[in-house]
Amino acid sequence: MVLSSVLGFPRIGAKRELKKATESYWAGKSSVEDLLKVGKELRAHNWKLQKDAGVDLIASNDFSYYDQILDASLLFNVIPERYQKYSLPQIDTLFAMGRGLQRPATDSTPAVDVPALEMVKWFDSNYHYVRPTFSHSTTFKLNGQKPVDEYLEAKELGIETRPVLIGPVSYLVLGKADKDSLDLEPISLLEKLLPVYAEVLQKLLDAGAKSIQIDEPVLVLDLDEKVKAAFKTAYSVLAEKVPAAKLILATYFGDVRPNLDAVKGLPVAGVHFDFVRVPEQLDAAVEALSAEQILSVGIIDGRNIWKADLNKAVKFVESAIAKVGKERVIVATSSSLLHTPVDLENETKLDAEIKDWFAFATQKLSEVVIVTKAVNGEDVKAELEANAKSISARASSSITNDAAVQKRVAELGEKDTKRASAFAARLEAQKSLNLPLFPTTTIGSFPQTKEIRVQRQKLNKGEITAEQYEKFIEKEIQDAIKFQEEVGLDVYVHGEPERNDMVQYFGEQLKGFAFTQNGWVQSYGSRYVRPPIIVGDVSRPSPMTVKESKYAQSVSPKPMKGMLTGPVTILRWSFPRNDVSQKVQAQQLAFALRDEVNDLEAAGVTVIQVDEPAIREGLPLREGEERSAYVQWAPESFRIATSGVKDSTQIHSHFCYSDLDPAHIKALDADVVSIEFSKKDDSNYIQNFSDYPNHIGLGLFDIHSPRVPPQSEFEKRIADILAVYPKENLWINPDCGLKTRQWDECRKQLTNMVNAAKVFREKYA
Numbered sequence: 001m002v003l004s005s006v007l008g009f010p011r012i013g014a015k016r017e018l019k020k021a022t023e024s025y026w027a028g029k030s031s032v033e034d035l036l037k038v039g040k041e042l043r044a045h046n047w048k049l050q051k052d053a054g055v056d057l058i059a060s061n062d063f064s065y066y067d068q069i070l071d072a073s074l075l076f077n078v079i080p081e082r083y084q085k086y087s088l089p090q091i092d093t094l095f096a097m098g099r100g101l102q103r104p105a106t107d108s109t110p111a112v113d114v115p116a117l118e119m120v121k122w123f124d125s126n127y128h129y130v131r132p133t134f135s136h137s138t139t140f141k142l143n144g145q146k147p148v149d150e151y152l153e154a155k156e157l158g159i160e161t162r163p164v165l166i167g168p169v170s171y172l173v174l175g176k177a178d179k180d181s182l183d184l185e186p187i188s189l190l191e192k193l194l195p196v197y198a199e200v201l202q203k204l205l206d207a208g209a210k211s212i213q214i215d216e217p218v219l220v221l222d223l224d225e226k227v228k229a230a231f232k233t234a235y236s237v238l239a240e241k242v243p244a245a246k247l248i249l250a251t252y253f254g255d256v257r258p259n260l261d262a263v264k265g266l267p268v269a270g271v272h273f274d275f276v277r278v279p280e281q282l283d284a285a286v287e288a289l290s291a292e293q294i295l296s297v298g299i300i301d302g303r304n305i306w307k308a309d310l311n312k313a314v315k316f317v318e319s320a321i322a323k324v325g326k327e328r329v330i331v332a333t334s335s336s337l338l339h340t341p342v343d344l345e346n347e348t349k350l351d352a353e354i355k356d357w358f359a360f361a362t363q364k365l366s367e368v369v370i371v372t373k374a375v376n377g378e379d380v381k382a383e384l385e386a387n388a389k390s391i392s393a394r395a396s397s398s399i400t401n402d403a404a405v406q407k408r409v410a411e412l413g414e415k416d417t418k419r420a421s422a423f424a425a426r427l428e429a430q431k432s433l434n435l436p437l438f439p440t441t442t443i444g445s446f447p448q449t450k451e452i453r454v455q456r457q458k459l460n461k462g463e464i465t466a467e468q469y470e471k472f473i474e475k476e477i478q479d480a481i482k483f484q485e486e487v488g489l490d491v492y493v494h495g496e497p498e499r500n501d502m503v504q505y506f507g508e509q510l511k512g513f514a515f516t517q518n519g520w521v522q523s524y525g526s527r528y529v530r531p532p533i534i535v536g537d538v539s540r541p542s543p544m545t546v547k548e549s550k551y552a553q554s555v556s557p558k559p560m561k562g563m564l565t566g567p568v569t570i571l572r573w574s575f576p577r578n579d580v581s582q583k584v585q586a587q588q589l590a591f592a593l594r595d596e597v598n599d600l601e602a603a604g605v606t607v608i609q610v611d612e613p614a615i616r617e618g619l620p621l622r623e624g625e626e627r628s629a630y631v632q633w634a635p636e637s638f639r640i641a642t643s644g645v646k647d648s649t650q651i652h653s654h655f656c657y658s659d660l661d662p663a664h665i666k667a668l669d670a671d672v673v674s675i676e677f678s679k680k681d682d683s684n685y686i687q688n689f690s691d692y693p694n695h696i697g698l699g700l701f702d703i704h705s706p707r708v709p710p711q712s713e714f715e716k717r718i719a720d721i722l723a724v725y726p727k728e729n730l731w732i733n734p735d736c737g738l739k740t741r742q743w744d745e746c747r748k749q750l751t752n753m754v755n756a757a758k759v760f761r762e763k764y765a
């Protein structure tokens with residue numbers, strides 16, 4: 001009989017219970033026991049939901065208080081000395097590594113001052129993981145037994161689960177060398193790490209685990225021979241040490257074919273493939289498996305919210321069964337459902353026609369079960385018929401097509417993708433901005449305080465009028481400008497108080513989008529997003545940011561940056577259509593933004609920033625045609641959005657959370673770029689952008705952390721940068737926006753940053 005399986009379920013809770021409990025604990029408003037209780041309740045709820053839906057193989061250890069990769073670092077005791085030395089309770093060490101910790105000494109405890117570990121994008125998603133950080137002195141030992149505890153916790157509730165672990169090769173490859181050990185190749189630590197994996201597997205076996213999901217997502221990346229060979233070493237050692245462990249090796253988000261030689265012959269019970277992304281890999285996958293190995297067929301999309309075409313999915317699974325037989329097939333989600341919102345039932349305001357097209361995590365459980373039942377010969381005729389109706393209703397809906405938008409994209413020409421002059425001429429024209437050497441600025445957002453969110457909630461509930469809300473926002477903008485005057489910045493921002501989120505805000509104003517009330521997805525730690533959904537051709541019915549930017553410009557004579565999110569980032573951080581290419585969706589967004597950029601300029605805004613932090617995450621995971629096409633169309637859509645302005649209008653862009661390729665940044669032809677930098681320990685990274693021909697600001701402090709770097713630390717960073725970059729090109733700014741900080745924190749951070757800039761300005765005056 002074919003079994004159904006789910007690779008992981010969102011842990012945040014349908015009402016964001018985990019966020020509320022975690023932030024309350026951080027604020028000292030509740031105890032660790034309160035937090036742990038919420039965690040336990042969420043796990044129980046999620047397991048029961050899956051069991052009741054009829055899922056056979058339910059994941060455990062998919063829960064985390066911050067990030068599952070950080071959990072693995074704690075489990076293997078990969079805790080750099082700078083955190084170990086404080087001997088904090090385990091959960092506080094976890095949070096210190098995730099978000100940094102700075103607190104004064106008390107009578108009984110010493111002062112703590114430690115920055116966070118680096119946080120980077122999880123493959124091509126908007127989830128961020130905390131990068132394991134290794135040094136020559138790293139040793140591994142089992143620290144607690146979270147996977148075993150959670151397996152037993154489920155068992156006590158009468159629910160048999162399949163524990164999930166990140167695999168040893170991926171765990172190392174996704175990590176990095178610490179700043180004191182830059183010559184270390186993490187994969188060289190494999191043999192030291194494996195005994196600890198074996199210990200966890202043995203403990204899981206002893207606890208009764210029948211099979212274990214071991215995630216090796218790096219198998220969808222381009223891997224060098226050393227890493228490929230590591231799979232054989234790793235899984236042979238584990239099979240030898242724990243022969244009874246039944247491992248299902250899970251890959252997701254891409255094509256495993258180029259690495260199948262590394263998978264072939266591994267002593268594992270089965271392999272999971274993402275056939276939503278790459279259905280074409282079925283034959284090769286089957287061919288790579290031995291006659292006993294299980295094929296886990298990832299056929300329900302873990303990365304998007306569209307209802308699956310169940311009839312098509314059934315056919316696909318049947319074709320897999322025809323190749324390997326029923327006994328060897330499992331029906332599964334393509335990846336963990338972590339990347340999808342929890343429950344569509346909580347959406348009461350969605351247009352009924354559109355709502356019928358979606359499936360969130362909870363609905364996807366039923367999808368997996370229906371497909372499984374169908375291939376097992378159970379009667380699901382009614383469900384399959386209802387599904388076919390929804391699929392064909394969407395395909396023929398008038399909501400998806402807009403002839404005027406399609407015509408504009410079809411007529412796209414070179415004139416739409418190039419600034420009027422080259423950078424040198426633009427720089428000359430931009431002298432009218434009268435900027436000093438080392439201009440200081442921020443990236444856009446200022447603290448999104450509780451007060452702002454409450455006012456927005458009141459507006460949404462109709463408890464205040466649009467005029468009252470507008471007045472409130474104007475006051476926030478005034479305060480942000482006053483703050484920037486006091487701190488002494490050079491180029492101001494309005495602070496983005498009117499935005500719930502830098503993508504959702506635009507989605508809500510653009511035609512062709514749907515948005516949710518409760519469709520939260522974890523982005524990192526306790527920070528969540530509600531990705532808007534692109535349901536049809538996109539256009540801009542009216543200006544989106546001009547009112548606020550114009551108001552801000554009227555309050556101060558200083559240059560004020562207009563602030564937009566770029567086409568690629570809006571696309572990447574939304575749930576995209578699956579019936580139109582990403583390129584066309586980006587071009588449609590780009591034209592909508594071009595109109596906005598031009599309107600801002602017409603309103604007197606002379607500096608306009610168009611953020612593209614997701615441009616790197618959109619890069620196809622492997623080298624090849626798709627990637628070559630992306631590096632053309634992604635920067636081109638940025639240029640469509642920004643090239644309609646005069647030479648004297650200064651275009652900025654901003655990037656964060658990724659290891660960028662300088663060539664991709666150059667292709668945007670922005671006048672000024674700001675790049676997250678402060679957590680890049682590798683001193684060679686500083687060189688990466690040294691031939692960036694236009695102006696650049698390398699982020700000087702980590703905005704995720706409340707930590708305030710002293711002025712001397714800023715000076716040291718600026719001096720390091722100046723050793724590589726011409727002083728005329730350099731801007732002084734933080735890593736990213738300050739929306740997650742408190743005002744008093746960013747006052748201290750920015751004051752030290754501005755004072756450090758002044759030291760250098762005087763030095764070179």
Ligand SMILES: CN1c2c(nc(N)[nH]c2=O)NC[C@@H]1CNc1ccc(C(=O)N[C@@H](CCC(=O)N[C@@H](CCC(=O)N[C@@H](CCC(=O)O)C(=O)O)C(=O)O)C(=O)O)cc1
Nearest residue numbers: 126450453454456457500501502503523526527528529573
């Ligand atoms: C810059 N980043 C972003 C990414 N993706 C995005 N889509 N947006 C980004 O900004 N990816 C990379 C990075 C890092 N990621 C994030 C993601 C999310 C946040 C963040 O701060 N999220 C907020 C939620 C923002 C939001 O939508 N707020 C709404 C709703 C606020 C709310 O909770 N209201 C309450 C009522 C008021 C109250 O009592 O507080 C309610 O509804 O119950 C809004 O402001 O209106 C988060 O808190 O998680 C940062 C970086």
Ligand SMILES: N[C@@H](CCS)C(=O)O
Nearest residue numbers: 443444445611613737
């Ligand atoms: N302008 C945005 C960019 C975030 S990536 C902000 O400051 O929050």
Ligand SMILES: [Zn+2]
Nearest residue numbers: 613656736737
């Ligand atoms: Zn950013």
